[in-house]
Amino acid sequence: MGRVELSGMNRMIRWKRLVVWAMELIGQLVLLVGALFLIVRPSGNTTIGGIVTLSLAILFYFCLTGYVLTTAISRVCWNSRRIWSYPSFNALLFWVHFEILNQLFSRQILTKHSRALFVACGMGIAFLTSLLGSSVLKHQSLPLMK
Secondary structure, three states, X not given: OOOOOOOHHHHHHHHHHHHHHHHHHHHHHHHHHHHHHHHHOOOOOOOHHHHHXXXXXXXXXXXXXXXXXXXXXXXXXXXOOOOOHHHHHHHHHHHHHHHHHHHHOOOOOOOHHHHHHHHHHXXXXXXXXXXXXXXXXHOOOOOOOO
């Protein structure tokens, strides 16, 4: 059976996409921690321990549900010239993976109202960070999609 070799150009494009994905994920983490903090503690009392706890909760969500893996694979392999198509898919992935988390914890993640607010914020954040990433990739001199 033959081995599939990536050309140097394809490899470089995939690495750039992976770096952009990592930056998107970091941006999502920071913005989601802020959103979750405002949803859970609207009084504004900020403690380092509270921020660390919320950061760990978001990382737990990203890793436990497979969000990290599916977004990495889809960012590297996505083949569309439409700048909004991957961000839309990424927002959908955020919702799907949050529902997986809800099922794992018998819908005990946040209150119903807080959950809806967090999902709406999260989908928007996922869309916007991915749109920024797609824009960066598109404006590179390398072809974004083949």
